[in-house]
Amino acid sequence: MNIKNYINGNFQNPISNEWIDNYNPSNGEVYGEIPNSSKADVEEAYKAAKSAFKQWSQTTLEERSRILIKISELLEANLQRFAEAESKDNGKPVALAKAVDIPRAASNFRFFGNAITQFASESHESVGQNAINYTLRQPIGVVGCISPWNLPLYLFTWKIAPALAAGNCVVAKPSEVTPMTAYLLGEICNEAGLLKGVLNIVHGLGTTTGQAIIEHPDIKAISFTGGTATGAHIAKVAAPMFKKLSLELGGKNPNIIFADCDYEDMLNTTVRSSFANQGQICLCGSRIFVEATIYKKFKTDFVEKVKQLKVGHPSDSKTNIGALVSKSHLEKVKDYIKIAEEENGVILCGGQEVNVQGYENGYYLEPTVIEVPTDECRVNQEEIFGPVVTIMPFNSEEDVLQMANKVKYGLSATLWTNDLKRTMRMSNQLQAGIVWVNTWMMRDLRTPFGGVKASGVGREGGFEALRFFTEPKNVCIKY
Ligand code: TXE
Numbered sequence: 001m002n003i004k005n006y007i008n009g010n011f012q013n014p015i016s017n018e019w020i021d022n023y024n025p026s027n028g029e030v031y032g033e034i035p036n037s038s039k040a041d042v043e044e045a046y047k048a049a050k051s052a053f054k055q056w057s058q059t060t061l062e063e064r065s066r067i068l069i070k071i072s073e074l075l076e077a078n079l080q081r082f083a084e085a086e087s088k089d090n091g092k093p094v095a096l097a098k099a100v101d102i103p104r105a106a107s108n109f110r111f112f113g114n115a116i117t118q119f120a121s122e123s124h125e126s127v128g129q130n131a132i133n134y135t136l137r138q139p140i141g142v143v144g145c146i147s148p149w150n151l152p153l154y155l156f157t158w159k160i161a162p163a164l165a166a167g168n169c170v171v172a173k174p175s176e177v178t179p180m181t182a183y184l185l186g187e188i189c190n191e192a193g194l195l196k197g198v199l200n201i202v203h204g205l206g207t208t209t210g211q212a213i214i215e216h217p218d219i220k221a222i223s224f225t226g227g228t229a230t231g232a233h234i235a236k237v238a239a240p241m242f243k244k245l246s247l248e249l250g251g252k253n254p255n256i257i258f259a260d261c262d263y264e265d266m267l268n269t270t271v272r273s274s275f276a277n278q279g280q281i282c283l284c285g286s287r288i289f290v291e292a293t294i295y296k297k298f299k300t301d302f303v304e305k306v307k308q309l310k311v312g313h314p315s316d317s318k319t320n321i322g323a324l325v326s327k328s329h330l331e332k333v334k335d336y337i338k339i340a341e342e343e344n345g346v347i348l349c350g351g352q353e354v355n356v357q358g359y360e361n362g363y364y365l366e367p368t369v370i371e372v373p374t375d376e377c378r379v380n381q382e383e384i385f386g387p388v389v390t391i392m393p394f395n396s397e398e399d400v401l402q403m404a405n406k407v408k409y410g411l412s413a414t415l416w417t418n419d420l421k422r423t424m425r426m427s428n429q430l431q432a433g434i435v436w437v438n439t440w441m442m443r444d445l446r447t448p449f450g451g452v453k454a455s456g457v458g459r460e461g462g463f464e465a466l467r468f469f470t471e472p473k474n475v476c477i478k479y
Pocket of ligand 1: 175176248282
C-alpha cells in the first residue's frame, strides 16, 4: 500500500515522485512505499498551513474542541484497523496497539480538546499605579512536529493535538520507519471536518524532509521526540532562528528496588517496565538496581518470569514480545549484547535472535537480562532501546542514588519501597523529569512530561504543552 502526503486536505504524491520502501518488521518484507519528500513538498505544506492559520486561529474554542473530540471518536471507531496498521508497520503486538497505542492517540485529541476550553491566562493588577496587566496566549502560527517510530501514532498525536488545540497550523512528519497510522489519520481529519491546511503531514527521511522542516525560517516552533543526537542537531539548526523548541530525547532509566517493597507487584511490573513494546520505550527501566539482601531471590524470580515471555508474530494473541522495528535497529541491539560480553557482563537469559516459524526474516530477539559487574560499563550507560536490561545489586541508598544519577540521561526513574521518608528523600534527589514510586508508566495527561540533562528540554502534557504552543503577550493598561 502506497502512502501519500496529506497537504491542504488532499492526498498527493511527492513532487519529485521519489519513494522509500516501507518494511513489515514481522516478516522483513517491503509492503509499500512512502514519499521521499523534498524541500518543495515541505514548502507546499507550509503554504497550506499559513493560509489556513487566520481562519483556524479565529475559530472559537468550542468549535476547535468539537473537532478534536470528533477526531478522537473516529479513532476509537476505527480501533481495530488502526491497531493492525500500527502493528504491521512497527512489529508491536496487535493486542498492545489495541490496548495502548491507539486508545492513547484518541485520548490525546480528547484531552487537548477539553483542555483548551479550560486554558486561562493571568492578569496582574499594578497596585498603586492605576494599571492592569493581562496576558494574551496567542498561537505561534505554523509549527513543526516530528515524531519517532516506537509509539508512532501515540507520540505523533501527543504533539499535534495540543498544537491544533492552541490554534496553530501544523506541518508534521512521522518517522519514515512507521508512517502508516499518520497517513490514515489524514482521512480521519477530513471526515471530522478539520479545515483544509490546518494539519499537513509530509513523509520522508529525517535528513531531507525533517531537515527542511527544522530549517524553514517561518516554522517558528519545533516539537521533537527522538534520539539525543538528532535533538542536538535540531537545537543547533533552530537556535540562530530563535525557534521555540521542545525536545523529548533518549533515556537510560533506573529501576531501583528496595527489599521492603511489595515484591510480587514489583516483580510483575518490572517485567513490563523492562520489555513492554520490545523495550522500545524511552521510559523503560533499563537499569535495574536491587538491594543486596534480596538480589539473589530477585535474580532467580525475574529470570524465570522473563523466560516465560513469548516472542512471536505480532498478530498472535499469545505473543508478549513482537518484532523489533527494523533490521538496522536489531543489529544495533545485538551489537550491545556483544559489547556486554566483552565487558564481562553475564547474560542471564536471552541474547539470541528468535526464528518465528513462517516469519524467518522477521526481526525477533529474545528478552535479555544482563548481570553487569559495574554501573559504569557501556550497556549500563548508553541507550540500547531494545529488549535488554541490566541488573546489579546495591548496598545503600547513597550508593544507588549515585549510580542512578551517574548517566548523561535524566528522563524517568522508578522506585520500589514502602518507606515514606526514603521515598521523599530519593524522589527529591533523583535526576529525572518523572519519578514513579511503586508503579511504572502510570500516566495522567495533565502532568508535565519530559526529561533533564541529555533527555531533553521543555515539557509536554497538560497546560505545559498549551503554553509551549502559544506566545504570551502582556498588555499593560493604565487608567
Ligand atoms: O531516531 P531519530 P532513530 C533513540 C533510540 C534509537 C535512537 C535513534 O536510542 O536507537 O534514538 O533512533 C527525524 N531533522 N530513540 O534514528 O533519527 C526522523 O525522521 C529533522 C529514542 O530512529 O532521532 C524521525 O521522524 N528530523 C526515542 C525522528 O526524527 C530528523 C524514540 C526521530 O528519528 C532529522 C526513538 C533531522 N536532521 C528513538 N533526522 C524516544 N525518546 O522515545 C532525523 N529526523
